[in-house]
Amino acid sequence: MILIVDDKKENLLSLKSLLSVHSYPVDTADSGEEALKKVLKNNYALIILDVQMPGMDGFEVAETISGYSKTEDTPVIFLSAVNTDKKFITKGFRSGAIDYITKPIDPDILLLKVNTLYRLYEQKRLLNEMQISLRSEIEFRKKAQQESAEKAQELKQILESIPQITFTTCQGGKMEYTNNQWLQFAKSKNEFPETHSDDPDLNEVIERTISQSLPLAMEIRIKLLHTDEYRYHLLSIRPIQENDKIIKWVGTFTDIDDQKQAIARKDEFISVASHELKTPLTSIKGYVQLLQRTMTTDSQGSKLYIERTLNQIKKLDTLIADLLDISKIESGKMKMNMRPFNFGLMLNNTAEIIRQTYPEYELTYTEAPEVEVYGDEIRLEQVLINFLSNAIKYSPNKKKIELDAKTLPDRNLLVKVRDHGVGIDKKDQPFIFDKFYRAEASSKNFQGLGIGLYISADILQRHNAVYGVESEPGFGSVFYFTIPTTNISSPHE
Numbered sequence: 001m002i003l004i005v006d007d008k009k010e011n012l013l014s015l016k017s018l019l020s021v022h023s024y025p026v027d028t029a030d031s032g033e034e035a036l037k038k039v040l041k042n043n044y045a046l047i048i049l050d051v052q053m054p055g056m057d058g059f060e061v062a063e064t065i066s067g068y069s070k071t072e073d074t075p076v077i078f079l080s081a082v083n084t085d086k087k088f089i090t091k092g093f094r095s096g097a098i099d100y101i102t103k104p105i106d107p108d109i110l111l112l113k114v115n116t117l118y119r120l121y122e123q124k125r126l127l128n129e130m131q132i133s134l135r136s137e138i139e140f141r142k143k144a145q146q147e148s149a150e151k152a153q154e155l156k157q158i159l160e161s162i163p164q165i166t167f168t169t170c171q172g173g174k175m176e177y178t179n180n181q182w183l184q185f186a187k188s189k190n191e192f193p194e195t196h197s198d199d200p201d202l203n204e205v206i207e208r209t210i211s212q213s214l215p216l217a218m219e220i221r222i223k224l225l226h227t228d229e230y231r232y233h234l235l236s237i238r239p240i241q242e243n244d245k246i247i248k249w250v251g252t253f254t255d256i257d258d259q260k261q262a263i264a265r266k267d268e269f270i271s272v273a274s275h276e277l278k279t280p281l282t283s284i285k286g287y288v289q290l291l292q293r294t295m296t297t298d299s300q301g302s303k304l305y306i307e308r309t310l311n312q313i314k315k316l317d318t319l320i321a322d323l324l325d326i327s328k329i330e331s332g333k334m335k336m337n338m339r340p341f342n343f344g345l346m347l348n349n350t351a352e353i354i355r356q357t358y359p360e361y362e363l364t365y366t367e368a369p370e371v372e373v374y375g376d377e378i379r380l381e382q383v384l385i386n387f388l389s390n391a392i393k394y395s396p397n398k399k400k401i402e403l404d405a406k407t408l409p410d411r412n413l414l415v416k417v418r419d420h421g422v423g424i425d426k427k428d429q430p431f432i433f434d435k436f437y438r439a440e441a442s443s444k445n446f447q448g449l450g451i452g453l454y455i456s457a458d459i460l461q462r463h464n465a466v467y468g469v470e471s472e473p474g475f476g477s478v479f480y481f482t483i484p485t486t487n488i489s490s491p492h493e
């Protein structure tokens, strides 16, 4: 807006209409005092000041205005009829004015000057606004930068305080960051720790992981610096992605050496204990069998007790055999006596044994096809007995078990054991073949150690068999495996 200051009403009116016609917003004041009041209240782009006014004259008004910080830059045009000589003109400029026009006013000249000054003022105002917004942008960025530097520092401190060794590499595998724990195992921040001679080199591991673009988790032994000690660590390497592209890799080594040693000691204990238990148990079994054979009394009670003792000895024997099997699997000493045998026959015999041992259960079974399998007959029979006795054990109320075997078009034999018992919760199913794993629900109501399926899985793996379980809690389970067969008419093809 433009402020026109003149003590003469007619001057105010004619200037106002001239400027309004050219679309300038205009305000007026008829004295210097009123002008100062208005200037403090409103913002003006330009002030047109009559020099000669009663009371405060134009120069005084201009001087005062240029003293206010709010208006120090507001341009002023003086209008004067008399003070046209040089002395007055310079006084006008010194008091902060920008231009000077003498009366009578040439409207074209005035408009030209108003236009220029108005535009200048507008540009200056815009520049000021831009400067203010740029300043606040810079402040904002500075603050964000500071905050992210603080966050980075905080994350770094967290990484330094965790017991794990951590590192990051760029997308191509070049080392970027390692925490201080790294230096307990590696000679420098750019080198990988030395691995045990039986374990892969870490450079190769990283290279392979990056080329496959997949996360990795593996156990690896790394050497504690300045010692001969290798400690087991769980190495995990995971990609960091941005817009579906891998931008870096983050790795951690977690020390699991103590747990590994504890597991090794437990395995050792199981092995020694089961060996130590086996010898006296074999003697007890022998003596009780001798007692059974040489017993002269006809007492039914004594015969029953001996039979029950032998039954319990058998259970203990199976348990010790299972524990010994675990030790053998752990130490890689589980031997398979591989040869071709009639699988169908073995299946029929096993079904018969189960029928006789558990007469209260109904075992439905259609004769197995006459197929030959190249494998360890006794071990595969052990698997079958494990599946069948589990089916019986975990079906206390539904005493119907189905055994089914059929040859598939690819010549594999599919064997299924179905029960209608307690079933297995979905969350337990993926782990059911793990060592010592027992489903939470059944472990409360049934005795067991959770090793039968683990041994069965190991035996089946050694026969290239595919195995698994399908189960609906409350409705029963199906344990199955498929095993390759050879043709009975040409057994050695």
Ligand code: ADP
Pocket: 386, 390, 391, 392, 394, 419, 421, 422, 423, 424, 432, 437, 438, 439, 440, 442, 443, 447, 448, 449, 450, 451, 452, 453, 454, 476, 477
């Ligand atoms: P154990 O029966 O001695 O616990 P296994 O290794 O034979 O050991 O079985 C592991 C677990 O699998 C069992 O504890 C049980 O929870 C579950 N399981 C195995 N077979 C069945 C089945 N037929 N029905 C329900 N649960 C089963």
